[in-house]
Amino acid sequence: MPKVSELFFKTAIVFLILGILAGLQMAISGDHGAFPAHAHINLLGWVTSAIFGGYYALNPVKAARRIAMIHYGLYTLGIVIMLPALYLMLQGGRTEFEPIVAGGSLIVAAAVLVFAVVVFSAQTVRSASGLSPAPR
Ligand code: HEM
Numbered sequence: 001m002p003k004v005s006e007l008f009f010k011t012a013i014v015f016l017i018l019g020i021l022a023g024l025q026m027a028i029s030g031d032h033g034a035f036p037a038h039a040h041i042n043l044l045g046w047v048t049s050a051i052f053g054g055y056y057a058l059n060p061v062k063a064a065r066r067i068a069m070i071h072y073g074l075y076t077l078g079i080v081i082m083l084p085a086l087y088l089m090l091q092g093g094r095t096e097f098e099p100i101v102a103g104g105s106l107i108v109a110a111a112v113l114v115f116a117v118v119v120f121s122a123q124t125v126r127s128a129s130g131l132s133p134a135p136r
Contacts, residue, residue: 008056026038036086038087049075052071082104
């Protein structure tokens with residue numbers, strides 16, 4: 001598996017654990033106020049990171065490009081800033097975390113645009129069988 005896929009999956013599983021802990025905390029306490037944070041930890045932190053990792057595993061030629069690691073670094077920085085701040089903002093109604101959530105969200109959005117560049121770049125060359133990428 002390419003290094004960038006491995007990194008995305010390691011990040012993803014950490015966020016799945018955190019997302020489940022936030023879900024259990026809500027379920028046990030009966031206070032569901034932070035459910036949007038729980039949903040974003042699971043969907044941006046776990047699901048989206050794992051999809052990125054899977055994409056690079058299927059496209060090892062693109063995974064080897066420097067932009068893939070830039071994508072990983074930027075996206076992970078964004079979610080590490082945004083998700084804990086979102087949780088703290090919703091859990092305690094602490095509006096002072098709002099600018100941090102906004103900043104992290106913009107970094108996440110920028111990282112998604114970097115991924116769009118990766119996806120639309122013509123890099124994966126199919127072999128004659130059409131099953132595996134040809135070596136460059
Ligand atoms: C042990 C694991 C989990 C527990 C205990 C849990 C618990 C909860 C609870 C208590 C709520 C609030 C429900 C409400 O007030 O409407 C919730 C909402 C939500 N959860 Fe989880 N959850 C878990 C795993 C996951 C996972 C793995 C995902 C996604 C991959 C997920 C996605 C969501 C979403 C999207 C919502 C918002 C639903 C809505 O709009 O009402 N959850 N969860």
